[in-house]
Amino acid sequence: MRTGEGLSGFDWPETYRDFDIAILRDGTWTYQGDPIRRHKLCQLFATVLQRDEAGQYWLVTPGERGHITVEDAPFTAVEMREDHDEQGRKTLSFRTNLDYWVTAGEGHAIRVTENPETGEPAPYIEVRDGLDALILRPIFYDLVARAEEIPVSGGIALEIESAGSRFCLGRVPEAAAD
Incomplete structure (x- = not known):
């Protein structure tokens, strides 16, 4: 790899x-x-x-x-796979458009911002040294489908875990969660 x-x-x-x-x-x-x-x-x-x-x-x-x-991020995350590390923890690894792999966890955070032009979620994973990969939409949908729903004030948070780190993919307001 x-x-x-x-x-x-x-x-x-x-x-x-x-x-x-x-x-x-x-x-x-x-x-x-x-x-x-x-x-x-x-x-x-x-x-x-x-x-x-x-x-x-x-x-x-x-x-x-x-x-x-x-224009946005220097890399795109084009593939994701789930595995387990030597401690038995779930890991999510992403392949970039340049065929490099990065595992979400400490030092490789997943973050989701809002695209200022469209209002849509813009998900990223840090590849290295402050360089991010934009997680492509089909990969993001897969992440959301795997996310755990955590009750929070006013709705639910969608969280995903990888290599012992947790990442918030977004929040759904209470009215929309029903």
Whole structure:
């Protein structure tokens, strides 16, 4: 199983440029507006992908760095599987569009925000170093179907557990829960 760890831990070069690379909301990498069709090249770029404190995305090597544009998240979660770890706890692992696997748990949180444009839930899992994968809708529906309903004031919370960590997928108001 490839985990997609990145190259990091070194000082960033002072000078930079714009690489004219973008990652679209559906996970497609583009160069000068055209899709990058070589999957292995995108996987290579992903290993040097970093995000700064201001939320900007960069491809960074010890020799150079370049700014890139990310529409939503740099990865998409395209597959999920349930398993158990060595302690017998349930685990949920996600495969990204670049064929890296990440297991939800400590350090790899699932979070759900609201899309400001549509009001729909926007679910993510942290892959590494503040880099997220947008969980695609069919995978999110599967997560919701597996969620436990927890009574809370004014309704229910939908929670999912993985590797000993619990994550809230959203809340349903009491009137809607009936």
